[in-house]
Amino acid sequence: MSLFQLQFIHRHRIVRLDDVPPQRTLLEVLREDLQACDAKEGCNEGDCGACTVVIGEPRDDGIHYKAINGCIRMAHSVHGMAIWTAQDLTQADGTPHPVQAALRDHHATQCGFCTPGFAMSLFALYQNKVCPQQAITPETAQHYLSGNLCRCTGYRPLVDAACSLNDSPVVTPDDVTLRTQLSKIEPRGLSNDNPYLQPHTLAQLLHLRRIYPQAQLIAGGTDVGLWVTKQHKQWLRIIDVTQVRELQNIDTQTTHVRIGAAVTLEQAWATLACERPELKRFWHRFAGLPVRNSGTLGGNIANGSPIGDSMPLLIALHADVVLAREEAGQVVERTMPLEHLYTGYRQNCLLQGEVLAYIDVPRPSANEWLRVYKISKRQEDDISAVCLAIQLKRDAQGVVLDASIGVGGVAATPVRAHQTQACLQGFAWDEARVKVAQQQLQQEFTPVSDMRASASYRSQVLVNLLQRAWYESQDMRCITLETLA
Known part of the structure; x- marks a missing residue:
């Protein structure tokens, strides 16, 4: 086997490619070497999902299927695996795969650029849920479709298409043959x-x-x-x-x-x-x-x-x-x-x-109370501007035995809020003590301004998140996008 050779299963055959540079991405290999242009290049950074493909890896209980971004996955990393793109779903006799039929029947496409990525995320859902005969709920559908962006805002038909797979015919994959093929690829x-x-x-x-x-x-x-x-x-x-x-x-x-x-x-x-x-x-x-x-x-x-x-x-x-x-x-x-x-x-x-x-x-532990909060410009698929996690352990009288606080987005590294923890430990967890801790938390870090948030915004958000933690510890209902969803 050539030192640069890459081998994987695609369209029921072993693909062997020689002299593949180590930095070449899976998407480049699919589009340029195999002409599998149904996998699209959108953002080229793993955000939009247009490049989504499904990989299959042998496990003890069969083949494990999962959707990944082809644009930022190194091609050599899939050596010894199986790869599917949207064109591979059509069955040998030309019959559409249930995923393709669901997208068609629910009009779950508009401009169509993102459709191959959505199809592959649904294919992973189908393999992991429908074939084992597990029910697909709207929540499950949204979980599997996350990471795929539709610029035409067509998400409702996509979720409907996903849920309709509960009633679709079961196309059982031939995992036995696939495992035999994969076993022929040398490590x-x-x-x-x-x-x-x-x-x-x-x-x-x-x-x-x-x-x-x-x-x-x-x-x-x-x-x-x-x-x-x-x-x-x-x-x-x-x-x-x-x-x-x-x-x-x-x-x-x-x-x-x-x-x-x-x-x-x-x-x-x-x-x-x-x-x-x-x-x-x-x-x-x-x-x-x-x-x-x-x-x-x-x-x-x-x-x-x-x-x-x-x-x-x-x-x-x-x-x-x-x-x-x-x-x-x-x-x-x-x-x-x-x-x-x-x-x-x-x-x-x-x-x-x-x-x-x-x-x-x-x-x-039995007396652990934990909350973690992420603040970002978008609710989904976005990087944090500020992240705060707080763990409290209290005795029967409400005195804080241990306070542990981790913070992101306010320093050059992820950090522990040592001084704020000290403000809480040994004191009753009440509103007065929380206000003292808020003041300390705001003074403990000196955030910077960047494209995601200003320094002043980050400082204020830290204070607000600790306040939110206090409210939630008192069983007060916080109105957020998550609770409204």
């Missing part, structure tokens, strides 16, 4: 001459990281993909962590949940929300589903954006990160609170050859 080698490396074990990853310290690490590509499409960055070598078995696991232990760094954002947030249902609304606002299906929790943390959504919450939950490196042929780990990882704007304390391996999140 990518770890040769020194290979510019795109995909280790399968943590030991392999750490060895490669030690000998190639300048290589670019990549997971789902939802950040690195933008560096390629918008900044035109190139690297001599890329190390892809998404196939490392140890980093794909979620291990629930007595005191904490250990989430591997390569676990997707969708899987990680689903795990956290399972034990903390109050996180569900925030989880669904994190990003569109195709981004959450590709992006990883470890990548979001390691990228270190001051407006990343994961970090304020994880700081409030007292999460630790586990860093790993190879030393004398052995795996050496060290653990630290997440907020200690960062040393400056998008800078961290990782040693040469070290990688972020695991995130340890404490499990909820």
Whole structure:
């Protein structure tokens, strides 16, 4: 197999492409090499969803289907997988797939540019819900359609089309044949001459990281993909962590949940929300589903954006990160609170050859009260201007035993509000003490003005969010877009 060769299943056959540069995106390969031009290039940054495709990966229980953004996904990352675009849905005899029929019958298209992306998100919904005979609700439909934007505002027919799939004929995929085809694709080698490396074990990853310290690490590509499409960055070598078995696991232990760094954002947030249902609304606002299906929790943390959504919450939950490196042929780990990882704007304390391996999140206690808030210009599919997470533990008299507050968007890194926490700990959680904490919170940080918000706006929003937390702790109904939806 050529060092640059890429292999995947498309239209029931193994596609073999030679000399594919490591920075080439999946969308470029589909449109330019395979002439699969039904996958559209819109924003080229994972926002609009016109490029949405579905990938299939073999799992113990069959094939796992998920919709992703082709525009920011590196092509080599899908080596050994199956790919579907909108044209692939039509059945062999020319009969439209139930998804295509639903879109047609409910007039769920206008200009049509976004339609292939919507079709693929619905195809993922169909494979994951209709084939296992699970009911599709409007909420489920909106969940799967998130990340797809319609400039003609045709969302209602799209949701109707999705729900109509409950009554559609079941077209069962031939997963057995597909698994047989996928088994014929050889795993990518770890040769020194290979510019795109995909280790399968943590030991392999750490060895490669030690000998190639300048290589670019990549997971789902939802950040690195933008560096390629918008900044035109190139690297001599890329190390892809998404196939490392140890980093794909979620291990629930007595005191904490250990989430591997390569676990997707969708899987990680689903795990956290399972034990903390109050996180569900925030989880669904994190990003569109195709981004959450590709992006990883470890990548979001390691990228270190001051407006990343994961970090304020994880700081409030007292999460630790586990860093790993190879030393004398052995795996050496060290653990630290997440907020200690960062040393400056998008800078961290990782040693040469070290990688972020695991995130340890404490499990909820009986007296935990938690809220997390995201403020952005758009309600859906937008980056935070300010994010605030607060966790309180109180005794029977209402005295705060522990206050933990994580904040994003107000400093060069995600931060812990140490001084504001101190204002609350040891005092009764009442309106007077909240006002003192609000004053401290406003003084504790000096935000900057940028394209998303002014400094004064951010400072005021922080105060308002702490007030909102107080209201919600008293069971007062807050009128928000989420509660009105």
